[in-house]
Amino acid sequence: MTGRPPVIGLTGGIGSGKSAAADRFADRGAAVVDSDLIAHQLTAAGGAAIEPIRQAFGNEVITAEGALDRGIMRALAFEQPEARKRLEAILHPMIRAESERQCQTANAPYVMLVVPLLIESGVFRERCQRIVVVDCPESVQVERVKARSGLSDAQVRAIMDAQISRHDRLAAADDIIDNSGDLDALFAQVDRLHECYLRLQSA
Numbered sequence: 001m002t003g004r005p006p007v008i009g010l011t012g013g014i015g016s017g018k019s020a021a022a023d024r025f026a027d028r029g030a031a032v033v034d035s036d037l038i039a040h041q042l043t044a045a046g047g048a049a050i051e052p053i054r055q056a057f058g059n060e061v062i063t064a065e066g067a068l069d070r071g072i073m074r075a076l077a078f079e080q081p082e083a084r085k086r087l088e089a090i091l092h093p094m095i096r097a098e099s100e101r102q103c104q105t106a107n108a109p110y111v112m113l114v115v116p117l118l119i120e121s122g123v124f125r126e127r128c129q130r131i132v133v134v135d136c137p138e139s140v141q142v143e144r145v146k147a148r149s150g151l152s153d154a155q156v157r158a159i160m161d162a163q164i165s166r167h168d169r170l171a172a173a174d175d176i177i178d179n180s181g182d183l184d185a186l187f188a189q190v191d192r193l194h195e196c197y198l199r200l201q202s203a
């Protein structure tokens with residue numbers, strides 16, 4: 001294979017089924033590049049973002065093991081929006097660079113680039129040849145996230161309110177996966193799209 005494989009952006013609201021869909025694409029042979037996973041690795045012990053974060057915020061936000069203390073950082077970002085901006089200014093360029101590196105070096109017919117805030121982010125959007133949105137009714141999202149995380153109804157709704165609306169997300173989609181049914185229904189749609197994506201040419 002020469003050059004970089006086509007990149008398809010996969011997004012959806014919290015609990016819509018992005019991970020479930022991405023896992024199925026991976027089973028079929030796609031290379032999955034996951035921006036959340038990259039963020040976790042950058043902020044785990046020994047991660048490349050730890051020293052810049054320590055310099056910006058001090059040792060208080062780093063655990064004894066040397067990882068980002070997510071609880072303390074979350075509280076700080078909640079109290080001081082400016083702290084959140086500083087953290088993002090450190091992390092976002094690193095996430096973009098690492099995801100780009102993984103897209104470039106992927107050894108697969110195409111790449112699924114999983115980004116929860118893909119529609120909101122100009123840079124990620126530019127990189128994608130197509131955008132596939134995983135969609136389900138908001139009430140289903142709430143139930144699935146509550147079952148997964150133990151968060152309350154209000155907490156899940158607050159996270160959803162901070163994301164782009166379902167309407168606007170769907171309007172930006174080239175392809176839509178309807179995940180209002182069971183997992184078999186999800187997998188059947190992923191398998192159909194996989195056949196289409198195999199035929200995509202590199203941009």
Ligand code: ADP
Binds near residue numbers: 014016
């Ligand atoms: P996201 O990555 O978009 O936040 P997940 O893929 O983690 O969403 O799905 C949220 C939760 O719902 C997970 O616990 C997942 O196993 C479950 N789930 C996803 N799709 C379905 C489905 N079609 N039927 C039942 N449970 C599902």
